[in-house]
Amino acid sequence: MTTQETTRATTAATPDVDHKPRFNLQSVGMYVLLILGAFISLFPFYYMFVQSSQPSNEVLRFPPHLWFGDAAWSNIKGLWANGFGRSLFNSAFIAIVSSVLSVFVASLAGYAFAKFRFPGRTLIFGLFLLVLMVPYHVTAVPLFKMMADLRIILRVLIYIAFAGICAAGIVFMVRKLPRNPALLVGGGAAVGLLLVGLLLLNPALNTYLLSLSLPSWLSTYQAVILPALANPFGIFLMRQSMQAIPDDLLDAGRIDGAGEWRIFWTVVLPTMRPTLAALGIYSFMFQWNNFFWPLIVMRETAMETLPVRINALVGLSIIDYGQLMMGTALTTLPIMLIFLAFQRQFISGAMAGAVKG
Numbered sequence: 001m002t003t004q005e006t007t008r009a010t011t012a013a014t015p016d017v018d019h020k021p022r023f024n025l026q027s028v029g030m031y032v033l034l035i036l037g038a039f040i041s042l043f044p045f046y047y048m049f050v051q052s053s054q055p056s057n058e059v060l061r062f063p064p065h066l067w068f069g070d071a072a073w074s075n076i077k078g079l080w081a082n083g084f085g086r087s088l089f090n091s092a093f094i095a096i097v098s099s100v101l102s103v104f105v106a107s108l109a110g111y112a113f114a115k116f117r118f119p120g121r122t123l124i125f126g127l128f129l130l131v132l133m134v135p136y137h138v139t140a141v142p143l144f145k146m147m148a149d150l151r152i153i154l155r156v157l158i159y160i161a162f163a164g165i166c167a168a169g170i171v172f173m174v175r176k177l178p179r180n181p182a183l184l185v186g187g188g189a190a191v192g193l194l195l196v197g198l199l200l201l202n203p204a205l206n207t208y209l210l211s212l213s214l215p216s217w218l219s220t221y222q223a224v225i226l227p228a229l230a231n232p233f234g235i236f237l238m239r240q241s242m243q244a245i246p247d248d249l250l251d252a253g254r255i256d257g258a259g260e261w262r263i264f265w266t267v268v269l270p271t272m273r274p275t276l277a278a279l280g281i282y283s284f285m286f287q288w289n290n291f292f293w294p295l296i297v298m299r300e301t302a303m304e305t306l307p308v309r310i311n312a313l314v315g316l317s318i319i320d321y322g323q324l325m326m327g328t329a330l331t332t333l334p335i336m337l338i339f340l341a342f343q344r345q346f347i348s349g350a351m352a353g354a355v356k357g
């Protein structure tokens with residue numbers, strides 16, 4: 001076969017391929033809907049930044065301004081004169097410290113629930129899940145009383161210590177009962193004495209606590225940070241994600257002589273980086289945007305957070321809408337930048353516990 005015949009045969013065997021782009025009405029409609037949805041989602045943010053650069057008497061004008069004005073710097077100076085800088089520091093400090101500590105506590109609790117076997121594990125984890133069903137505002141009154149009177153916290157800690165001792169005694173009796181049934185009587189008597197002692201101690205304990213002069217935690221950073229440390233959602237997320245870690249990997253570390261603390265730091269946490277990042281972003285956003293609880297416990301103007309300070313800009317008769325829009329824009333901007341910078345870690349971490357195995 002000659003070269004010309006081979007070329008003809010190849011040309012005949014090759015189907016005609018149309019390299020021109022085909023008009024797909026379904027794809028065009030999908031892109032139109034996506035563009036329309038993006039515009040509807042992003043235009044309020046653009047309008048907010050535009051109005052933050054306008055003077056107060058131009059914000060509510062009709063037709064509205066759709067381009068930036070020249071009053072941005074004056075609005076910023078007015079905000080700083082009203083204590084916005086101090087509120088910015090308060091929100092940043094509370095959000096950073098709370099997110100770091102809550103991620104650490106949730107990772108420890110999630111690791112314990114996922115990889116350790118201990119009596120009452122399922123019950124305790126179920127109680128954490130039940131907390132998710134309780135509305136956040138229901139706990140505001142008891143939390144406020146605890147922050148206002150530290151003697152309540154001391155009383156709760158003492159009761160928890162007594163309950164822990166009784167629970168440890170019961171577990172010890174159950175484990176030793178098959179070997180020595182006589183421990184049932186002695187252990188039961190010991191637990192009974194502890195409970196009776198707690199009841200007898202209660203009046204004296206109340207008298208002693210009332211005699212103490214303890215400072216109040218109102219208008220302090222710990223009043224906002226501590227109640228959010230044991231986050232049930234964070235514990236649930238970390239537990240679900242850590243269940244995917246193979247037990248053989250942890251056993252290999254134990255065989256090599258690594259302790260549980262070293263395994264947690266060098267094996268478990270590096271594996272959980274996407275989930276840790278997602279939980280950190282979630283905790284930061286929650287504390288940064290938190291309005292209800294800081295409004296209750298922060299009684300001093302110097303300790304107010306950004307949402308509370310922005311709410312204070314709305315006066316009874318005079319409202320500077322330029323400063324109000326600028327404060328809203330400056331409060332929203334850090335959250336937008338953090339999410340744009342870590343959106344991949346946030347999405348992958350949020351999906352990490354969705355698939356088990």
